[in-house]
Amino acid sequence: MKRLQLQRWSSTALSPRVRTNNRLHQQLYSTGLRLQSTVSPLQSESTISENVEDASFQNPDAMRHIRPQDTIAISLSPVEAATQSAKLAALHARLYLPSRLPLQTLARTLVDASADSNVDFNNESLATLGHDLLANYTSEHLICTYPRLPLSVTFAAMYAYVGPKTLAAISKEWGIDNATVPGGEVDPGFLQFRRVAPGTAVEDISQLQSARPYADQKKWRMTVSSKIFYDDEFGDAIKGSVALGQGVTDETARATFVRAVLGAIYLHAGRPAAKRFFEQHILSRHLNISELFNFSQPARDLARLCARENFEAPVAKIVSETGRKSRSPVFVVGIFSGQDKLGEGSGSSLMEARERAALSALKGWYLYTPINPRVPSSMEEEGAAPWKPAHIDLGEVIV
Structure with missing residues (x-):
């Protein structure tokens, strides 16, 4: 019995719209994939359009240098x-x-x-x-x-x-x-x-040209307040x-x-x-x-803060302790301003516990959050409640 070629037979039997791909189409498609995966020299749009118009689909060699993405770029606008x-x-x-x-x-x-x-x-x-x-x-x-x-x-x-x-x-x-x-x-x-x-x-x-005056002088003092006027929103120098x-x-x-x-x-x-x-x-x-704070001397900063706010001077007191004479003692120290407890910290020594207690008190002050805070942009919403002025603090402690 003679062997039938199913691909050729199906191409003649089916209508043109549903015909399967012939060998020439498969050869062109495989060539396009191979060219797409390799680096080929770039061509101008005029050269690509001439090649697409003049190329004969009966000759597969004439279509080898044309990439499928080139024809797509020509037919589609951005x-x-x-x-x-x-x-x-x-x-x-x-x-x-x-x-x-x-x-x-x-x-x-x-x-x-x-x-x-x-x-x-x-x-x-x-x-x-x-x-x-x-x-x-x-x-x-x-x-x-x-x-x-x-x-x-x-x-x-x-x-x-x-x-x-x-x-x-x-x-x-x-x-x-x-x-x-x-x-x-x-x-x-x-x-x-x-x-x-x-x-x-x-x-x-x-272009490393900052808007800050005297930027070329390395010894010129740059304060934190000046960063608001001359630097960007991150406190860094504005560059070109x-x-x-x-x-x-x-x-x-x-x-x-x-x-x-x-x-x-x-x-x-x-x-x-x-x-x-x-x-x-x-x-x-x-x-x-809270992890962004970095105090070098929290006890001194807390004392200056209490003096500015007219609070009583902070006093460190031992709240509890265990194993004072052992290898791993633990001390719990609290910072008090009068009868008010400002912060508490623990450590393996009294000095360490005192520093942590002062650090806890400073973070408790600086991380204060008003009840239901509102932002100015919320007034642009429809049906917004009357604006209540936001809390304005005196700022950080200058030591």
Whole structure:
């Protein structure tokens, strides 16, 4: 019996719309996959379009140098590519973004200024707006919730909430992948940016020109209060923007993307959606502010604080002890101001327990939180209750 060729027989029997792939199509497809996995020289758009028009589908050799992604880039505009990107749609659904935020704007947030210098297509303007929103929402939350925090602790808490490292970690949790090289053929769901060349010092990328006067004088004293006027929201010196054509680090590009997403939500969905997104992705992260304190001499600072607030001088008293003459004694010391107990601490020596008790008293003072604190931005909500002035403290103790 003669053997039947099922592929050729099925191609002639079925209609043209449901025919199986012929050998020529399989050969072209396998060639395209092989070229896609290797590095091929880049071609201009005019050259690619001429090759697509003039190539004969009867000659497989004429189609070997044409990549499938080139034909897709020609047939789809950036707007159509954003609407047909599965990664972009999955990101939109995964973050539960508002429906009023289009996929085209979300795709723009993934294009860093180092990849595309055109301000109409990169995320620079959106990131600037998102940066201001993050700084505003975070600062009002910290100041109204903890009105007695020292400035140094406030700067550290700001960095922990919306610093570049935190925002980069958030983008990784969102499942954002980096594009190897930015370009028009890249899927809009990838983060596109120009990487820093290997061996480049990070400090030399930005223009190190601070807004602080006498910044070139190393011996000029920089106080904590001056950081409010001359430095950024983290208490660091403000540096110039990255020069055009220079690359950025992965951390910087990811942080810029997160800021751009918040700015895009604010523009398309309004302030309530932007604030809700901030509360869900930023404020929902637990931060133990008590671990940010670093007192060198807590007993001296507590004595100055009691003198400023017209309290009685703090006195350390032993509350309990055990094993004084053993290898591992434990002492519990309390700090009292008159009849009021300010703090308590334990240690293997009286001095250690006294320092911990003073540290506990200072943290109890600086971590004071009003009942049901409100932030100024809550007045923009519909049906907001009348505003009650927030508690304003005298500030930290100056020793």
